[in-house]
Amino acid sequence: MxxxxxxxxxxxxxxxxxxxxxxxxxxxxxxxxxxxxxxxxxxxxxxxxxxxxxxxxxxxxxxxxxxxxxxxxxxxxxxxxxxxxxxxxxxxxxxxxxxxxxxxxxxxxxxxxxxxxxxxxxxxxxxxxxxxxxxxxxxxxxxxxxxxxxxxxxxxxxxxxxxxxxxxxxxxxxxxxxxxxxxxxxxxxxxxxxIPKTPPESVQLDPYPLLFHARDSALDKIEDTPENRIKGWQRICLFATYFQPDALEVPTFKDTLQEAKQAPDRSKKAYYGLYPFGWQPHWQESFQQLQGNGRLLVxxxxxxxxxxxxxxxxxxxxxxxxxxxxxxxxxxxxxxxxxxxxxxxxxxxxFLEKEELPINQPKFPLPQEDLAPLKNIEETLEKRKLVPPRGEKL
Known part of the structure; x- marks a missing residue:
């Protein structure tokens, strides 16, 4: 090619x-x-x-x-x-x-x-x-x-x-x-x-994004290992679905800049060393609840x-x-x-109904802590009348 x-x-x-x-x-x-x-x-x-x-x-x-x-x-x-x-x-x-x-x-x-x-x-x-x-x-x-x-x-x-x-x-x-x-x-x-537990093949054609998000700070090196690909993928899924999951820690702008100056890779590809993310230990539990053994979800x-x-x-x-x-x-x-x-x-x-349909499999409710930022956005949009109010559950 x-x-x-x-x-x-x-x-x-x-x-x-x-x-x-x-x-x-x-x-x-x-x-x-x-x-x-x-x-x-x-x-x-x-x-x-x-x-x-x-x-x-x-x-x-x-x-x-x-x-x-x-x-x-x-x-x-x-x-x-x-x-x-x-x-x-x-x-x-x-x-x-x-x-x-x-x-x-x-x-x-x-x-x-x-x-x-x-x-x-x-x-x-x-x-x-x-x-x-x-x-x-x-x-x-x-x-x-x-x-x-x-x-x-x-x-x-x-x-x-x-x-x-x-x-x-x-x-x-x-x-x-x-x-x-x-x-x-x-x-x-x-x-x-x-959501699969491991990154799809299309995402692994260029694994750099997975490895970028597998780090715990800007001071960590980019290392291509199977474990890092999975780790990065699972964190990406939390970002993509919640925007700001509860386990995410956002350092101050000052701390982010200080770490960037010491980052091992300060290239354009690595966003000049900027990495404004940190993760609490329960991020993996949060992913497991989201992924739910691959169940369908909205x-x-x-x-x-x-x-x-x-x-x-x-x-x-x-x-x-x-x-x-x-x-x-x-x-x-x-x-x-x-x-x-x-x-x-x-x-x-x-979730749109007052009573959920019974299922013969484990339930994986989405953590309210992870949904909280989206609910805050919803409340703000409703107050400003940028979205209509919720409809009544059936």
Missing amino acids: KQRDILWRYWPLLPIYPYSKRRTLRQEVLKNTIWTFDQVQGIFYVVVPIRMTIIRLETGGLLVYAPVAPTAECISLVRELEAEHGEVKFIVLPTISGLEHKVFVGPFARKFPQADVYVAPQQWSFPVNLPLSWLGFPPKRTYTLPQPYNKNPFGEEFDYAILGPIKLGLGAFGEVALFHKPSGTALVTDSVIS APILRTLILNRAPRETIKWANLLVSWHFERLIPCHFQAPLQVSPREFRQAFS
Whole structure:
């Protein structure tokens, strides 16, 4: 693989790690039928997988769900599938607010001029609400998915279900789940995740972020060991889901600068020695509660700030997905594919109900101490009327 094959020249549109250099990992989920394409992205080396899924159509051709950065490497991997299974016919943007998904759709669609682009209803952008054509979407072949469902543009092999839009003051949240009937596979975007104990292969293509966060202070050297990769990954998961978990200690600015001056690596790559983090011993217990043996869960930010604004609508959407009786679930982040039951999926949304569904497995309640910063954010946003109040539990 040549270095230029992984370059993403439009990275300033979303200036987050890994910036212009993005590796792509393709995995065949179901032989000659479903493939995932994983890249990584994040801020301050808090990197998690972002995933595109491609499904072969029974009538010939391919459907693309949630495009990733169309680097030369990524497009080459898609072209290999086109050569064997037919051209890309559909491109689906399944979210209305997720810039990490939306920013890639226009450039990706230009690589496949024969494909129709379908987007979730009521798209918006921040800080200025721009038309999709200004964001690079091809205007003559971009369509909004019908809502309510009246005509399926993808044919009889697919169903889809739209959550939202859930109004959030400045904007809205929405997600399109897609069900491939022949394989019994459901695709979702951000609604649920499953966190592995060890870092996924896509994250280990460049282990530096893992090793960066495995340190206990800026004075520690970067050392590549299996233990440090796991340690760094688990801390990254706490950052990515809670932002400020209870076990995190933030030193003063003065102490951070003093340590930076003594750091063994003061290069640009190491943020000039800056490492404003410390961890209390119970961070591992916090991760275990979050990870919950790989159970499905709604990410803390979604359950604290978004989905609890519309419990009834969310539960209705979750019940519709349960009715699909899917055998396999592929989210756009963290672990995939997942061999989970519809009941396990439905259980993930029990926090929206007064009585949780009974389950025959250990329970892993999220620590209230870890949720406290998000709840403080929620309280501030509600006071300033930037988000609507919580909906009543069912």
